Amino acid sequence: MKFIIFGLGNFGSSLGQKLTEQGNEVIGVDNDMNKVDAFKEKISHTVCLDSTDEIIVSGLPLKDTDIVIVAIGEDQGANIMTTAVLKNLEVKRLISRAITPLHETVLQAIGVDDIVHPEEETAERWAKRLCLRGVVDSFELSGQYSIVEVNVPQKYVGKSLQELSFRRKHNLLVLTTIKKEESKNLLGLKQDENKVQGVASPKTVLEENDIMVIYGANKDIKKLLNE
Amino acid sequence: MKFIIFGLGNFGSSLGQKLTEQGNEVIGVDNDMNKVDAFKEKISHTVCLDSTDEIIVSGLPLKDTDIVIVAIGEDQGANIMTTAVLKNLEVKRLISRAITPLHETVLQAIGVDDIVHPEEETAERWAKRLCLRGVVDSFELSGQYSIVEVNVPQKYVGKSLQELSFRRKHNLLVLTTIKKEESKNLLGLKQDENKVQGVASPKTVLEENDIMVIYGANKDIKKLLNE
Numbered sequence A, B: 001m002k003f004i005i006f007g008l009g010n011f012g013s014s015l016g017q018k019l020t021e022q023g024n025e026v027i028g029v030d031n032d033m034n035k036v037d038a039f040k041e042k043i044s045h046t047v048c049l050d051s052t053d054e055i056i057v058s059g060l061p062l063k064d065t066d067i068v069i070v071a072i073g074e075d076q077g078a079n080i081m082t083t084a085v086l087k088n089l090e091v092k093r094l095i096s097r098a099i100t101p102l103h104e105t106v107l108q109a110i111g112v113d114d115i116v117h118p119e120e121e122t123a124e125r126w127a128k129r130l131c132l133r134g135v136v137d138s139f140e141l142s143g144q145y146s147i148v149e150v151n152v153p154q155k156y157v158g159k160s161l162q163e164l165s166f167r168r169k170h171n172l173l174v175l176t177t178i179k180k181e182e183s184k185n186l187l188g189l190k191q192d193e194n195k196v197q198g199v200a201s202p203k204t205v206l207e208e209n210d211i212m213v214i215y216g217a218n219k220d221i222k223k224l225l226n227e
């Protein structure tokens, strides 16, 4: 797919690099030449221009682009101007980053397809992760249900999922387990790697130091962790 | 649980608010009085002080605090100094935000328990979401397996999970479905709300406009979406 990202700060450049690594065609735009140079090997194409200038921006291949992202951060004015310019040039799908609630209201008024809040979205994920002890990572589906990675409690070690009947007894689904495996990194140094053990089946046996990935209502997950 | 967050920018203040909403005791610290005032109703306690000052910081209830987070962003120097001060005061668990790879190396050298990259972590999640068409949101477990929210393909509408046998035919687990329900917001205006339909059972029937949440190997998910 084809992307154009305006603003190569931490969020914009990370997004540009990851999309490029996944095989997409990405144009990274910034008016700071240092940024344009810093990422020219990591993003498919980088270009130096002022994205608030409608005439210059209209010179980009916008008609062929699937998704355009405005990732400019601190300069809310430049972010809003760039969003307005792109809306006017009728790009297929427009995603803008919002910095404050007022900024978000303006973006909604202009009419973007999606709004990103990079810092707030990470804060939400870490708030869950830090609160539930034994939780390695988590992904919340709409407020009351989550997918949570937890260390296998000692009392379940050596038992199979069929024996433990998570769905019947705890109303939870076990998706898989994750095992830590030692591997060597590029410098030949030992490092721990997390290996997902496929899709869980009733015969899967939980072992010491495994991480199990479970899905269910937050209150049921909390109950399990507090037992 | 008890938290202290240094730096009430977007990431720090969002984290402080969410942890407070979840019933934790949070102290939010910033040397900018405007920030301290802005969040005094939303974070349990807010305090104005310069976190690079070891004497002043040692006056905080660090011994009783479970987790300390350094969320200062742009000022890498202040972030590093604050991290060093807290490490010296032997806090129980120290998490710092890293802005650049060099900054991260310094934090690892000082010895923090966890490092957060707010913008990069959100970029990773959006890169997946933007690449797979039909994907509403996704959560990746270690590189090859993901949990993905997808629109129910037309050909599955009206069929039960038992009929579709996702695990046997596609090696995928269906966790649940999400339905859009209309509700009224605080201003009495209609808004769409996503409602998770509990934990899926073999009898669950997929309906038009549902979102189904599936788990499996990325290649198997891609195969399903491309059919």
Ligand SMILES: Nc1ncnc2c1ncn2[C@@H]1O[C@H](COP(=O)(O)OP(=O)(O)OP(=O)(O)O)[C@@H](O)[C@H]1O
Pocket: A006, A007, A008, A009, A010, A011, A012, A029, A030, A031, A032, A035, A049, A050, A051, A052, A071, A072, A073, A074, A075, A078, B119
């Ligand atoms: N008018 C403009 N045209 C093109 N690029 C711009 C313009 N204004 C700002 N930028 C670029 O946007 C990028 C991101 O913005 P900035 O660094 O201010 O935000 P940030 O909040 O620090 O970003 P992040 O949190 O992602 O690191 C910068 O590299 C900056 O050069």
Ligand SMILES: Nc1ncnc2c1ncn2[C@@H]1O[C@H](COP(=O)(O)OP(=O)(O)OP(=O)(O)O)[C@@H](O)[C@H]1O
Pocket: A119, B006, B007, B008, B009, B010, B011, B012, B029, B030, B031, B032, B035, B049, B050, B051, B052, B071, B072, B073, B074, B075, B078
């Ligand atoms: N020495 C210090 N003591 C206390 N607070 C500090 C200190 N230095 C900076 N801060 C605060 O840290 C907060 C976050 O830092 P800053 O706003 O520079 O980063 P940011 O990258 O914009 O953050 P975010 O991306 O989370 O919005 C600011 O509110 C600032 O006042």
